[in-house]
Amino acid sequence: MTAESPRTGLADSLLRQIAEALATLHAKGTRDAIDLRSLPLTAADRAELEEALGRGEVSARLEIAGQSELWETAYAGVWWLRHMGVGDQVAAESIEITPLPDLLASHPDDIGLAAARLTAELQDKAEEARHV
Amino acid sequence: MSDPGTIGAALAAQGISRRSLLKYTAYLASVLALPPMASRAMAEALANTKRQSVIWLSFQECTGCTESLTRSFSPTLEDMIFNLISLDYHETLMAASGDAAEAAMQAAREANKGKFVLVVDGSVSTGANGIYSTNHGKTNLETLKEVAADAAAVLSVGTCAAFGGIPYAKPNPTGAVPVSEIVTDKPVVNIPGCPPIPEAIAATVAYFVTFGKLPELDHLHRPKSFFGDTIHDRCYRRPFYDKGQFAKSFDDEGARAGWCLYELGCKGPVTYNACATTKWNGGVSFPIQSGHGCLGCSEPGFWDRGSFYKPLSAAVMGNRTLIGGAALAGVAAGAASVALARKRRQAALAEQAAAQKKAQEKTE
Ligand code: SF4
Numbered sequence A: 001m002t003a004e005s006p007r008t009g010l011a012d013s014l015l016r017q018i019a020e021a022l023a024t025l026h027a028k029g030t031r032d033a034i035d036l037r038s039l040p041l042t043a044a045d046r047a048e049l050e051e052a053l054g055r056g057e058v059s060a061r062l063e064i065a066g067q068s069e070l071w072e073t074a075y076a077g078v079w080w081l082r083h084m085g086v087g088d089q090v091a092a093e094s095i096e097i098t099p100l101p102d103l104l105a106s107h108p109d110d111i112g113l114a115a116a117r118l119t120a121e122l123q124d125k126a127e128e129a130r131h132v
Numbered sequence B: 001m002s003d004p005g006t007i008g009a010a011l012a013a014q015g016i017s018r019r020s021l022l023k024y025t026a027y028l029a030s031v032l033a034l035p036p037m038a039s040r041a042m043a044e045a046l047a048n049t050k051r052q053s054v055i056w057l058s059f060q061e062c063t064g065c066t067e068s069l070t071r072s073f074s075p076t077l078e079d080m081i082f083n084l085i086s087l088d089y090h091e092t093l094m095a096a097s098g099d100a101a102e103a104a105m106q107a108a109r110e111a112n113k114g115k116f117v118l119v120v121d122g123s124v125s126t127g128a129n130g131i132y133s134t135n136h137g138k139t140n141l142e143t144l145k146e147v148a149a150d151a152a153a154v155l156s157v158g159t160c161a162a163f164g165g166i167p168y169a170k171p172n173p174t175g176a177v178p179v180s181e182i183v184t185d186k187p188v189v190n191i192p193g194c195p196p197i198p199e200a201i202a203a204t205v206a207y208f209v210t211f212g213k214l215p216e217l218d219h220l221h222r223p224k225s226f227f228g229d230t231i232h233d234r235c236y237r238r239p240f241y242d243k244g245q246f247a248k249s250f251d252d253e254g255a256r257a258g259w260c261l262y263e264l265g266c267k268g269p270v271t272y273n274a275c276a277t278t279k280w281n282g283g284v285s286f287p288i289q290s291g292h293g294c295l296g297c298s299e300p301g302f303w304d305r306g307s308f309y310k311p312l313s314a315a316v317m318g319n320r321t322l323i324g325g326a327a328l329a330g331v332a333a334g335a336a337s338v339a340l341a342r343k344r345r346q347a348a349l350a351e352q353a354a355a356q357k358k359a360q361e362k363t364e
Helices: A011-026 A043-055 A108-131 B008-013 B019-030 B038-047 B064-071 B077-084 B098-113 B141-150 B159-163 B198-211 B238-243 B334-363
Strands: A032-035 A059-063 A068-072 A078-084 A090-097 B051-059 B085-090 B119-123 B153-157 B188-191
Touching: A011 A032, A011 A043, A043 B238, A059 A108, A068 A090, A078 B238, A090 B019, A090 B085, A108 B019, B008 B038, B019 B038, B019 B077, B019 B198, B038 B198, B051 B141, B051 B198, B064 B198, B077 B085, B077 B198, B085 B098, B085 B188, B119 B141, B119 B159, B119 B198, B119 B334, B153 B159, B153 B198, B159 B188, B188 B198
Parallel strands: B051 B085, B051 B119, B119 B153, B153 B188
Antiparallel strands: A032 A090, A059 A068, A068 A078, A078 A090
């Protein structure tokens, strides 16, 4: 047995903090984030928070520099982000209070590169067709 | 689009999306205790920055520090640090050897004069003019003085480089000293630990690349974000300490119930490091979670502090008691005794260093 299992009540405080941040997002459009990794959450606290927030309509799995899982909780605008590191351990975990986490949106630089790539591929295809 | 030569362009050339960078900066912000909202600005800044040239010198060391950094980096999130830096010289990791390796270092030094980060692991031998540890016909002492003169900053990685470590332990036959005793005109960051936490090494370099300056340091030049709290401050066994519940042997009922390891010699209350939160092997565990007390390996003079298995109130340094017997009496000692311990430790260390210097002078 370890001392990691008890419930400390931290989940309750976090829920109040999230509620406040969500109201601010609605009123002023100000986004916020809470870094879960830096908090002394026990396994029981984490499970309690996850259960209280529940799961909403959107979830995504990202395969970039290790796996990540993102989901909108049952409260619109409250997102849970979990990044796995070495050995499938949680490397970073946060709650973002935002309409859409930045990580889900395509970056303008990537869009630019993708546009160039697609155009080049189409040109190659057209070229190939001409030679056939 | 990112300019050629920048980290953003290098990532794009490898087909790595900017999402990866954003994910990495979210991770960095977390381990560096920066506001989580800082990650977006950090990712943008990094994308437009040139890769940081790093020269890594190994002196009197066991290669554990390099193992720490490389072992943790399977191709995952933590691996991203190698996209931010250009590791221009590292004897153990580079393919070149002999004259070719030295030529690579000279080229990197010249190309990045005043801009490269110098990482050193291992202590510096000064006895008999440093002849105990040499490389390519030069003593480590000469090499350090020469290369550090061109560096932007120096990172002393591991307890040996930061505080002298095991080579510095009595009787210190090689006259080992920490890097900071030789490099006195450049910013020196200490990242102690035997070995040091890999995230602390990577994040400190990443911070420098992102912000162009060093992170906030404590009185021993350690980054505060990793060395701001003691192991004890963040230890999950702390509730047992506070209640006075101590394991008396490694296999008694208390040990099996996960009680505090203070009486078994845990040095957590006087050891500043992030093992209790960052943990090891990708967050799997740390010594106390695996059932062994903290050895205090990241503190100055840890090897000469008496038994690893005696409680702090009995372990001595010089003749000074490190901490009062409050915990033994089952009372929550808390911050006051830790602060007292810190003061006493500093005094004891100064005394120890003076005694060691005297002894050294006598032998030379
Ligand atoms: S003395 Fe050691 S085991 Fe006990 S609470 Fe402090 S750090 Fe943890």
